[in-house]
Amino acid sequence: MRAEAIKTRILGKKMLAAVMAAASLCTMGCAKKADDDTFVMIDVGYIDSEKEFIEKYGEDGTYVAISGFATPEPVVTPVPTPEATPEPTKKPKKTPKPDKEEKEDKKDKENKEKEEKKAEATPKPSGKKTPYASKYQKVSLDYESSSDGIKFETTTLDGDAVSQSLFGRNKITMVNIWTQT
Amino acid sequence: MSCLQEMGTLSDLAYEYKGTGFSIVGLSADVPSGSSTAAAAKEMMTSSGGKFTNLTYTDSVVQTMLAGVNVVPTTKFYDSNGRLLTVVHGAKSKEGWINIIETVMNEKA
Numbered sequence: 001m002r003a004e005a006i007k008t009r010i011l012g013k014k015m016l017a018a019v020m021a022a023a024s025l026c027t028m029g030c031a032k033k034a035d036d037d038t039f040v041m042i043d044v045g046y047i048d049s050e051k052e053f054i055e056k057y058g059e060d061g062t063y064v065a066i067s068g069f070a071t072p073e074p075v076v077t078p079v080p081t082p083e084a085t086p087e088p089t090k091k092p093k094k095t096p097k098p099d100k101e102e103k104e105d106k107k108d109k110e111n112k113e114k115e116e117k118k119a120e121a122t123p124k125p126s127g128k129k130t131p132y133a134s135k136y137q138k139v140s141l142d143y144e145s146s147s148d149g150i151k152f153e154t155t156t157l158d159g160d161a162v163s164q165s166l167f168g169r170n171k172i173t174m175v176n177i178w179t180q181t
Numbered sequence: 182m183s184c185l186q187e188m189g190t191l192s193d194l195a196y197e198y199k200g201t202g203f204s205i206v207g208l209s210a211d212v213p214s215g216s217s218t219a220a221a222a223k224e225m226m227t228s229s230g231g232k233f234t235n236l237t238y239t240d241s242v243v244q245t246m247l248a249g250v251n252v253v254p255t256t257k258f259y260d261s262n263g264r265l266l267t268v269v270h271g272a273k274s275k276e277g278w279i280n281i282i283e284t285v286m287n288e289k290a
Contacts (some may be wrong), residue, residue, distance in 0.1 A: 128200055128201055129201065130203065132279045132283050133286075136279050136283035137280045138280070138284050139281055141267045143289070146264055150246065151241065151263070152245050153239060153241055154214045154236050154241070155239075156234055156235060156236055156237070157212065157220075162236055167263040170261065171286070172202065172204075172258055172259070172266070173203075173205075174206070175206050175207075175236075175246055175257045175259065176184075176191055176207050176256045177250055177255045177257070178208070178209060179209070180222055
């Protein structure tokens with residue numbers, strides 16, 4: 001393929017800028033053409049005429065004349081604007097958990113209350129044996145077959161209120177009924 | 182032996198059985214709750230040696246603990262749920278009460 005030489009004049013000191021502009025243009029439009037045609041290497045230098053070009057590159061080259069002046073624009077690499085980092089959402093302050101000791105105290109208190117309630121309902125276990133357990137004579141007693149506990153309300157001789165809960169304090173309660181006469 | 186005569190004996194037993202799961206309570210069958218005679222009954226009780234808790238009567242007491250009581254003293258034994266276990270009529274000596282109490286405690290406690 002014969003190169004088509006185009007005569008041109010390239011000004012000495014403006015050559016660099018011109019070549020840079022050409023290179024920039026080629027990246028946009030000449031690259032595809034290079035697929036079908038001969039790829040041309042451009043040696044940056046001062047070439048004043050076609051004759052000088054042919055002497056340097058031979059007739060198989062393509063002498064592209066670029067006229068005019070181009071001021072290469074500085075390549076500005078866009079710097080991605082950092083996205084505004086959202087402020088970390090303030091986590092709601094957790095209510096300070098009660099200390100372990102406080103928890104334990106609370107549990108102990110609850111347990112104590114439960115035990116007290118239970119103690120009211122359940123007769124206290126005998127702390128000691130009855131004083132005459134080993135020296136008494138067994139007697140024959142007729143036991144009642146009642147199934148329900150009695151319920152009552154009254155007062156003591158001192159005026160204190162008393163109810164059936166009186167029986168819950170012991171396993172057995174003996175009620176001695178008497179009169180003044 | 183009258184009611185008041187055995188008060189000292191019952192007081193001694195109440196003290197001796199303290200902490201064993203057994204207790205003694207008195208019920209004055211002729212002193213209604215809230216009456217002015219309670220003070221006199223207490224004075225009589227104390228002078229007789231009775232130092233344990235004594236109750237007055239109300240309607241609910243008449244219908245329950247005093248039900249079926251025809252003679253005094255009458256003694257009733259209850260379990261921890263207020264269920265009547267047995268009834269004993271008449272006054273007893275200390276030994277007599279010990280035999281009854283120990284029997285009940287051994288068989289029902």
